[in-house]
Amino acid sequence: MGMTITEKILARAGGVSKVSPGDVAVVDVETSCLLDLSFLPEGWRKVLKVADPSKVVIIFDHLVPAPTVQAAECMKTGRAFAKEFGIERLHDVGANQGISHAVIADKAYALPGTVLVNADSHTCSAGAFNCAARGVGGPDMLYAVTTGKAWFRVGETIRYDLTGALRPGVSAKDIFLTIAGKWGAHVNQNIEYGGSGIHGMSLNARRTLTTMGTELSAEFVIFEPDDTLIEYVQARNPKPFFPTMPDQDAVYKERRAVDLGTIEPLVALPDTVVNNSVGISEVAGRKIDQAFIGACCNGTLDDLAVAARVVQGRKVAAGTRFIVTPSTEAIHRAAIQAGYVQTLMDAGAIVTTATCGACVGGHMGVLGPDEVCITASTRNFKGRMGDPSARIYMASPATVAASALAGQIAGAGEFFQGDVS
Amino acid sequence: MRNGRVWKFGDNINTDLMLPGPYLYRSSEQQARAVFMNNRPGWVDQVQTGDAIVGGFNYGMGSSRPAARSIRNCGVGFLLAETINGLFFRNAVNYGLLACECPGVSGAFEEGDTAELDIEAWTARNPRTRQTLKVSQVPQQLLEMMLGGGVYPVLERDGLIAPRVGEP
Numbered sequence: 001m002g003m004t005i006t007e008k009i010l011a012r013a014g015g016v017s018k019v020s021p022g023d024v025a026v027v028d029v030e031t032s033c034l035l036d037l038s039f040l041p042e043g044w045r046k047v048l049k050v051a052d053p054s055k056v057v058i059i060f061d062h063l064v065p066a067p068t069v070q071a072a073e074c075m076k077t078g079r080a081f082a083k084e085f086g087i088e089r090l091h092d093v094g095a096n097q098g099i100s101h102a103v104i105a106d107k108a109y110a111l112p113g114t115v116l117v118n119a120d121s122h123t124c125s126a127g128a129f130n131c132a133a134r135g136v137g138g139p140d141m142l143y144a145v146t147t148g149k150a151w152f153r154v155g156e157t158i159r160y161d162l163t164g165a166l167r168p169g170v171s172a173k174d175i176f177l178t179i180a181g182k183w184g185a186h187v188n189q190n191i192e193y194g195g196s197g198i199h200g201m202s203l204n205a206r207r208t209l210t211t212m213g214t215e216l217s218a219e220f221v222i223f224e225p226d227d228t229l230i231e232y233v234q235a236r237n238p239k240p241f242f243p244t245m246p247d248q249d250a251v252y253k254e255r256r257a258v259d260l261g262t263i264e265p266l267v268a269l270p271d272t273v274v275n276n277s278v279g280i281s282e283v284a285g286r287k288i289d290q291a292f293i294g295a296c297c298n299g300t301l302d303d304l305a306v307a308a309r310v311v312q313g314r315k316v317a318a319g320t321r322f323i324v325t326p327s328t329e330a331i332h333r334a335a336i337q338a339g340y341v342q343t344l345m346d347a348g349a350i351v352t353t354a355t356c357g358a359c360v361g362g363h364m365g366v367l368g369p370d371e372v373c374i375t376a377s378t379r380n381f382k383g384r385m386g387d388p389s390a391r392i393y394m395a396s397p398a399t400v401a402a403s404a405l406a407g408q409i410a411g412a413g414e415f416f417q418g419d420v421s
Numbered sequence: 422m423r424n425g426r427v428w429k430f431g432d433n434i435n436t437d438l439m440l441p442g443p444y445l446y447r448s449s450e451q452q453a454r455a456v457f458m459n460n461r462p463g464w465v466d467q468v469q470t471g472d473a474i475v476g477g478f479n480y481g482m483g484s485s486r487p488a489a490r491s492i493r494n495c496g497v498g499f500l501l502a503e504t505i506n507g508l509f510f511r512n513a514v515n516y517g518l519l520a521c522e523c524p525g526v527s528g529a530f531e532e533g534d535t536a537e538l539d540i541e542a543w544t545a546r547n548p549r550t551r552q553t554l555k556v557s558q559v560p561q562q563l564l565e566m567m568l569g570g571g572v573y574p575v576l577e578r579d580g581l582i583a584p585r586v587g588e589p
Contacts, residue, residue: 137515
């Protein structure tokens with residue numbers, strides 16, 4: 001019997017002909033990504049040997065620029081580590097700053113057909129690049145950096161066959177909310193996206209979908225490769241890569257069909273995204289204190305363009321805070337050049353520098369007691385963005401921007417009328 | 422055989438409940454004092470060394486933060502759940518927290534029961550009801566790390582990281 005994409009990549013990286021669900025695969029890691037948080041003194045240790053410095057990337061993202069002395073100390077440790085071992089790919093505070101998953105996409109550090117590990121849970125983001133990428137813990141990162149290897153329990157795979165195209169004003173976030181609402185958690189399972197519908201999706205849209213796979217508790221989340229991806233990677237990363245399709249007779253736990261043309265904008269209610277999506281009409285009118293667009297999943301240039309389009313010539317509601325955080329400084333600069341930042345600021349939004357920031361409740365948008373936020377970010381757990389009594393709704397950037405204008409949860413349909421898909 | 426007094430938790434217990442965001446940058450001692458502060462305040466004063474957590478589906482969903490270290494540092498002897506989130510499981514292996522999947526476990530134990538875990542026979546027994554459940558076997562190489570204090574001792578032994586006084 002054949003293998004899924006994830007199984008084929010793990011087998012290749014493990015130097016074996018086949019892996020199957022239930023196996024523990026020990027594999028060579030092509031890319032290991034450390035973060036500012038990796039260098040917290042509670043978890044980091046003095047490293048004596050690095051397996052291959054050219055396979056290590058360091059990206060400071062959770063608390064940048066440093067809002068605390070300890071955050072500053074973490075980065076100081078990270079810089080010294082990079083210097084000691086000659087790690088060239090260091091994304092420090094500055095022009096190359098950004099959220100790790102978005103930097104990895106900007107630079108095409110994620111190589112199709114290879115394995116990538118990163119100390120942040122949303123690492124399956126890089127699955128949009130046909131890369132077997134998984135978020136791991138701090139100790140896993142020490143293991144990967146020092147040995148060049150990682151282990152994975154191989155799970156079963158759910159295959160999603162996407163067909164058709166999204167209607168105007170509907171985004172990849174809504175695909176996610178549809179899948180999360182209908183099928184819920186994918187614990188110990190891999191997700192594979194393919195089908196004719198993927199070709200009409202930008203890499204940014206694909207990355208929104210893979211990134212959010214973390215919220216389904218999936219192991220690996222991966223897209224089939226296509227020409228769009230291959231050309232993008234070739235133009236940015238000279239290293240060899242291996243676009244990987246599933247075998248014709250790959251064994252899936254289940255195959256599920258999703259017609260993108262039927263997707264509606266949805267909102268996830270607070271505390272979890274699993275089986276918690278509702279239509280906008282069910283929550284429209286609920287007052288919000290803050291609207292947020294950002295994080296690794298929704299701070300892309302496409303997302304900023306949508307937000308700017310919705311607020312163009314309008315004003316954020318009095319008493320509502322609208323915070324927009326581009327995923328990387330490269331995106332931030334592109335958004336300035338495209339005029340999106342001006343448009344957002346004219347409407348009354350705050351556009352911050354690139355960081356995990358408000359999404360992780362770190363800084364630049366933390367919620368106070370009993371506040372209500374609608375967010376296009378990764379996670380809406382109780383207490384995620386600040387005080388545990390705050391309530392976090394999750395939706396697409398278009399819905400969040402429309403809600404910022406209304407001061408309450410609102411759909412964005414009116415801003416896309418007349419568009420063709 | 423390991424015996425532990427049972428503390429019951431539901432489905433989808435997430436990492437942010439075990440290790441709230443504001444404590445990410447604190448010491449591991451302070452983090453261990455913050456476990457479940459938002460959903461079960463005071464629990465850290467009640468749990469005793471060797472106690473067991475019995476959880477529902479997708480125990481440990483969420484982030485890569487070292488929530489398993491906090492649970493271990495609270496003195497929890499072992500954790501059984503219907504299913505365990507893959508990332509939390511990795512951290513359990515790496516920080517030396519014995520954590521196993523045990524289908525049916527949440528219906529088989531009440532709070533305060535004793536759970537008897539046998540990781541040779543791979544069973545969990547409730548002596549009150551005399552019910553015995555099958556526990557999903559943890560692969561041998563991972564079990565060795567779980568029981569051996571996690572991955573840090575392995576990396577120290579192999580000369581890859583420097584030893585440090587105190588716990589990781």
